[in-house]
Amino acid sequence: MKTNFDAEYDVVVIGGGGSGLSTAVQAAKNGLTCAVLEKEDKTGGSSSFAEGHAAFESDEQEKRGIKVSKTDAFNAYMNYSHWRANPSLVSRFVENAATTISKMRDEVGAVYEDVNITAPDQPGELVTWHLPQGEVARVIELLEADANRRGVDLFMSTSATKILKENGHIIGVKAIDADGEEVNLGAKAVVVGTGGYACNPEMINKYGKYNIGESLINAGGPGNTGDGIRMVLEVGGIENANVGTRLLFPLMRDKTITSHTNAAGFQPYLWVNKYGRRFVNEIVGLNFGDAGDVVASLPGAMYWSVLSQEAIRHLVEVGNEVGLGIYVHNYEKLINLPVEIKADAADNKRTNVFVADTIEELASKIEINPDVLKIEVDEYNKYCEAKQDKKFHKPAKYLYTIKEGPFYAIKMETGIMVTMGALEIDEYIRALDSKNNPIPGLYVVGCDAGGIYGESYTLPVPGSANGFALTSGWLAADDISKRIKSGELF
Template identity: 35%
Template sequence: MSISQKNHYDLVVVGTGAAGTSAALEAAQSGASVLLLEKGHHTGGSSNYTEGLFAVDSYLQKEQGIKASGTDVLKEEVIYSKYKADARIWRNYVDDSPKTVKWLSDQGVQYEGVQAMGEGAATWHIYKGMGFAVLHDALLPQAKKLGVELLTLTTATALHTTDTGAIKGVTIRNEGTGETHEVSTSAVVLATGGYLNNPDMMKDLTPYDTSRLIPVSSGKGTGDGLRLGWNIGARKYGTGMAMLFGGYLKDPDQPSFKLMESQMNTAAGQQPLLWVNEHGERFVDESVIYNFSYAGNALYTQNQVYSILDQGVIDRMSREGNFMGLGVYVKRGEKMAKLQDEINAAVTANKPFIFKADTLNELAEKMDLPVDTLTHTITTYNRYCENGQDQTFGKDPEYLVKVAKGPFYGFKLNIGAFCTMGGLQVTPNNEVLDNHGNPIGGLYAAGNDAAGLTGDTYGPNMPGTCVGYAFYSGRNSGRHAANYAKSLAAIQTQNN
């Protein structure tokens, strides 16, 4: 008995996140027969938790009077990547971005509006219901209407090629029964979400100590698509980057993503207040948190980082609002009405990430930090706050808030990470290249599996670019894969 309904498809898409689902739907809209594979029980992957996508010159920005230059964005992002990003890909992505916003709307996606994140530009198009609603209420239903066959608990275990190296088939496996089956296909789109959740690949391909990273994702990004491509001669390219997002608490009693909506987590890890290292010393201008990738890099320079909050700033954030939020989970400026209760609960539960003391000396002892060093650091910092000038790192006086009112709280910070990006080098058409720089016939990569959008860090100065690229590159892959399959079919018809 066959796992799939048919033995041949114009296109097989591996992965059901924003990239894979968009590829399947776009290809079906172009007239292709499509098999869409999901290795888990549930579709969507980490895209379910996304908040909004990047675009320039969209109809929503025009309605809000927001102006941005696509060329300026392109130049900024390529420079940001230290010219490791492919400017051709960025050009096409930027130019197509308003069309992707409209395409999603045409499928039934609803938007809340456009906003910025941190100090970035207002390019972030927030959709209602998070990515889950985009995928499950709009894109997947539309794909099924057009005949896309969706198989869950089904993995692609191998790609098969012709004598000339072009795609000709895929081996798929039912994860429930272990049964395997080979389907014939003209094209494949790899959209499996990168490799953040594969410790071995993270160790081999990135400089990060994974014990310090807190992956906040679906857990499915295990490099499946990359290995499929590499096994048939695709070039290994653009690895080494993880999308960091600053300080994050590690609660061993619950999944990491549960803390995304926690006001305590945001107060502890996402504010431009006071950070110290394992020696009790400041080490950076803490307002780096307004660029969360830079903040992740800064935190990583130290072996351990703690944030220090006093009762005064906790009361201030509860009464007046935070300095910096965490996406749409905890919005910037939001009054932290739950903060004190969440802190109290964590202290009562003796969570390993939080320390409370009535004096700074006692706090240092509880955190196992040098008492003299920590008290000297805070005394010096408080003097900067009184004078309105950070003489060490030059932090904006707006964020110089004294640590003076007990009780005092210390929070042990790890480094949050959303995803990796890269692994397969692609053309502007999202065709996967081999080791000689030539496209592998019929093989495409989209989203986090495709290199070309970033350098060694992600650019949150233009928020929404990661998932925006997933939607765009998925559509781009699906459209070109469908056309490729049509051209092969036409040639075969002529030959017959």
């Protein structure tokens, strides 16, 4: 039976984040009619929380004297993934990411203030983080304005529920509009960019290594519930081998990412697990993605950061060892820390910051055997005094004794920003079926797409998620335009 459509477009995009808007703007620029369906009441998704995006051999890097070749970038992705990433897709992204910078700047109006890295002491990090004025949230505003100017129909509070397929071809989308009415939109191509499944505990547990979906602290967009993934699978798409890739990081519950107490909690000082035992070389915290993976694997998916006055003075007077993007800058003096952490510890409703005059008393407050924690602290102090960590070989510059109280314990849990790598696509951004053939008219962009990463987010290439989101969007639109023009999509 022929489907009756309420409206028909060349392209329907599911998701109004960075990847979806990039698709829509490029499609309209290419002369195609386009609609964007966004289930939230505003555009942006998790892209609104990002600071910058990655590119290689861009003119913004060149004018700052920064040299990161496309070969460097390709090798970084492939080596970090242990060659589990898709070489063809990685190459396509690497070759085109610099064009994304030009498009966002020259065609949309973004202004790039800096190109930088996230952690100066992180070995091998590439200088790829292109930081626009107003962060990526400003790029989203500019893309939305450009989409409106070019005649793209943006439907907010409109949830796609089903991708429509007929005779092997994608023909449109079924959705529920802002008034709660069901609508059918016809399309020659459908592009899925719904941001992954970070807000779906069931999917987190299904695809991830650890059964922690219900306890994860979500720091990204609330709409990332895996809708697009489900819909693609329903029409014959398949999961990428690295479907469980997530960007995790240590985070305090009920604190903002600008909090100085939270920042103190991920500094590379003394971390102990829920049983009071030191478990890692804490410089893993210089790569917050690696640190997030470590925390997720711990009992209770958490650790306690134990701080003395020696460490607190250093953080206030000298500065931190590592920041959190632009929210807490690298080497920033945590001047709010003494007042904030004291107030946190005094808050009877808070269960993740405690203070005590002795280590034994602190251990009791955080429900750890006092003898166990005392032994760990005494051993750690010996390493600090000798300037040699014989247990985990942490560099001496991060060794601060724990002798001067009052002492604080900060509970750091597992936060999640986004998931990545869910669905199998080819280098043309087309969704693939179980026989590795493209599904005609179906494309997957941004964090719904797989192939750029292995098991972990490639943090040594900062800005990867948004770089791929913005780049995959316009690449998909160009491929759709070419195939509509040739008559392949109809």
